[in-house]
Amino acid sequence: MLEWAGCKRVASWGWVLCVVFLSVAGCVRGRAQPLAVIRVEGSDTMVNIAQAWAEQYHRSHPEVSIQVLGGGSGVGIASLIAGNCDLANSSRKMSEKELAEARAKQHVEPVEHIVGYDALGVYVHPSNPLEEITLEELAEIYGEGGTITRWSQLVPWPEGRNDHIVRIGRQNSSGTYEFFRSVILGKKRDFARGSVDANGSKDVVALVARTPLAIGYSGMGYQTPEVKMLRVSPGRGKPAVAPTAANALNRSYPITRPLQIYTLGQPQGVVREYLQWIYSDEGQKVVAALGYVPLR
Amino acid sequence: MPNDNREKASARQIGAGWLGPRLDRLWDAIERPVEWLVRLCGYSAILFVLAIFVFVFLEAAPVLPKLDWYEFFTSIQWRPTSQVRVQYGILALVVGTLSVTGLAMALAVPLGLGAAVYLSEFCSGRLKEVLKVVIELLAAVPSVVWGFIGYMVVGPVLMETTSAEIGVNLLNGGILLALMSVPIIVSVGEDALKAVPDAYREAALALGASRWEMVHRVLFPAARNGLLAAVLLGVGRAIGETMAVLMATGHAIRIPQSLVDPIRTLTATIAAELGEAVERGEHYRVLFVIGLVLFGVTFAVNLLADLVVKGIGGEQGN
Numbered sequence: 001m002l003e004w005a006g007c008k009r010v011a012s013w014g015w016v017l018c019v020v021f022l023s024v025a026g027c028v029r030g031r032a033q034p035l036a037v038i039r040v041e042g043s044d045t046m047v048n049i050a051q052a053w054a055e056q057y058h059r060s061h062p063e064v065s066i067q068v069l070g071g072g073s074g075v076g077i078a079s080l081i082a083g084n085c086d087l088a089n090s091s092r093k094m095s096e097k098e099l100a101e102a103r104a105k106q107h108v109e110p111v112e113h114i115v116g117y118d119a120l121g122v123y124v125h126p127s128n129p130l131e132e133i134t135l136e137e138l139a140e141i142y143g144e145g146g147t148i149t150r151w152s153q154l155v156p157w158p159e160g161r162n163d164h165i166v167r168i169g170r171q172n173s174s175g176t177y178e179f180f181r182s183v184i185l186g187k188k189r190d191f192a193r194g195s196v197d198a199n200g201s202k203d204v205v206a207l208v209a210r211t212p213l214a215i216g217y218s219g220m221g222y223q224t225p226e227v228k229m230l231r232v233s234p235g236r237g238k239p240a241v242a243p244t245a246a247n248a249l250n251r252s253y254p255i256t257r258p259l260q261i262y263t264l265g266q267p268q269g270v271v272r273e274y275l276q277w278i279y280s281d282e283g284q285k286v287v288a289a290l291g292y293v294p295l296r
Numbered sequence: 297m298p299n300d301n302r303e304k305a306s307a308r309q310i311g312a313g314w315l316g317p318r319l320d321r322l323w324d325a326i327e328r329p330v331e332w333l334v335r336l337c338g339y340s341a342i343l344f345v346l347a348i349f350v351f352v353f354l355e356a357a358p359v360l361p362k363l364d365w366y367e368f369f370t371s372i373q374w375r376p377t378s379q380v381r382v383q384y385g386i387l388a389l390v391v392g393t394l395s396v397t398g399l400a401m402a403l404a405v406p407l408g409l410g411a412a413v414y415l416s417e418f419c420s421g422r423l424k425e426v427l428k429v430v431i432e433l434l435a436a437v438p439s440v441v442w443g444f445i446g447y448m449v450v451g452p453v454l455m456e457t458t459s460a461e462i463g464v465n466l467l468n469g470g471i472l473l474a475l476m477s478v479p480i481i482v483s484v485g486e487d488a489l490k491a492v493p494d495a496y497r498e499a500a501l502a503l504g505a506s507r508w509e510m511v512h513r514v515l516f517p518a519a520r521n522g523l524l525a526a527v528l529l530g531v532g533r534a535i536g537e538t539m540a541v542l543m544a545t546g547h548a549i550r551i552p553q554s555l556v557d558p559i560r561t562l563t564a565t566i567a568a569e570l571g572e573a574v575e576r577g578e579h580y581r582v583l584f585v586i587g588l589v590l591f592g593v594t595f596a597v598n599l600l601a602d603l604v605v606k607g608i609g610g611e612q613g614n
Contacts, residue, residue, distance in 0.1 A: 189380065193550070210451065
């Protein structure tokens with residue numbers, strides 16, 4: 001009995017100590033509270049990268065807190081025009097209408113900052129003899145009612161070997177899925193049903209690596225030695241372009257889009273410092289780490 | 297009642313040895329609240345089921361009147377993010393779920409019941425203990441680990457040994473689900489067989505039946521309710537499984553033409569798309585409608601199990 005009571009007393013002292021510790025810790029944290037808040041909103045494609053930037057920047061600059069929201073490029077731009085965010089992530093250019101609206105409402109010109117590129121590689125198994133492909137051929141492979149279902153339609157295929165094309169895609173809510181669809185199929189055509197839909201960019205490459213008949217699309221940064229990236233031609237008769245960071249940067253590689261951040265007028269103060277950090281080596285390293293193409 | 301008092305008395309004795317005679321009254325005072333607490337635990341199950349159903353229903357409700365139900369159940373086109381024409385047809389997903397569950401059961405039921413019979417009738421001593429522990433370990437493997445095994449091990453093996461064009465497919469998912477439901481079927485099935493009184497076995501053997509005849513002419517009929525429950529629990533496990541099938545079945549919207557075609561299940565569709573669907577948007581809500589469908593299917597399986605078990609019980613009663 002006595003022992004039990006003793007235990008209880010120790011336990012209750014433990015609680016008191018705990019509370020004291022927590023409140024001290026709270027005070028210490030309270031002193032380092034962020035002085036500035038940067039609000040970022042927009043593209044779902046860029047939300048991962050924006051989050052990674054925000055976390056890393058906050059680590060070295062605890063006085064700045066960065067809130068990141070997704071919702072889509074349009075949502076971010078609308079929010080910027082309404083003055084509800086400081087930075088709008090967008091995987092497309094602002095339309096004329098949006099620019100006019102921004103001028104009318106905020107009396108400043110929105111400024112575009114290109115912070116990196118999203119370039120998709122077309123991956124096949126290393127044993128596949130194919131080396132290059134056109135956007136039209138990709139459309140006939142992946143598009144609804146497509147006419148290309150066999151590798152032998154594209155390249156002389158070893159006699160006796162199965163030549164059925166195994167299409168590997170992404171789940172329909174991913175930004176990569178939408179980007180690839182818009183480049184090869186436009187707005188008038190859907191993907192054909194029946195592709196094997198991987199759940200992540202890395203999964204696509206891993207699946208292609210172990211599936212000799214496969215074709216897949218994923219960020220260029222996910223390449224491994226176990227897969228082969230095809231050269232891509234923007235159209236029949238045009239030369240195919242090698243999937244390199246340099247070709248993505250000069251926009252000659254056809255499955256490329258810039259990752260943009262919009263601000264209202266030239267950025268000032270903490271927002272300006274944050275953007276400069278994004279352009280720095282450290283910020284660009286984050287771009288590469290997430291499988292996108294950094295600016296250099 | 298006398299039995300009840302005896303239990304109380306023995307409880308008191310234990311209490312006395314433990315905490316001293318003064319706590320006798322405390323013991324009595326505690327009994328009532330504890331009884332209520334236990335009752336509350338029982339009722340909470342009903343509460344949780346209702347709460348989950350209401351939550352899923354409310355999330356799905358706004359889209360229910362707008363949904364094209366004919367297309368929903370009969371179309372194989374699942375295109376929630378199409379820019380041409382959005383279509384919500386779950387037929388291929390339903391077929392995917394049914395085919396992988398059916399295949400898993402075709403593999404798991406003979407294996408599981410066989411193992412249960414072996415454990416309860418033919419095996420004894422140390423080997424039995426070891427086997428039981430190992431089978432329980434099989435049940436403890438997390439489903440994401442099963443998914444990895446399917447992806448990294450079963451897939452490449454299938455590509456080597458069958459005509460599979462891609463390693464993640466129906467057969468891969470079926471094998472994994474079978475391995476995941478076997479431990480349930482074995483442990484519930486073994487309990488059911490153990491519950492058959494030894495007198496039945498002795499009577500059968502005394503009549504000159506071989507051990508195999510005893511198992512399938514006497515034990516199976518006597519234990520069929522429990523064995524059926526074992527199988528249905530396995531079915532429930534297989535239908536509801538998400539992570540392993542998401543990783544191992546290929547996640548392709550197809551009506552499978554062969555055992556090695558990739559497929560997609562209802563659960564995997566919810567898991568893959570819910571995270572990135574716009575919250576409270578149409579796509580999001582239709583995913584909850586799929587949740588309702590799954591809820592309905594599992595409810596139907598359980599109800600069926602109940603009715604069948606009761607029906608068999610009635611027959612036996614006559």
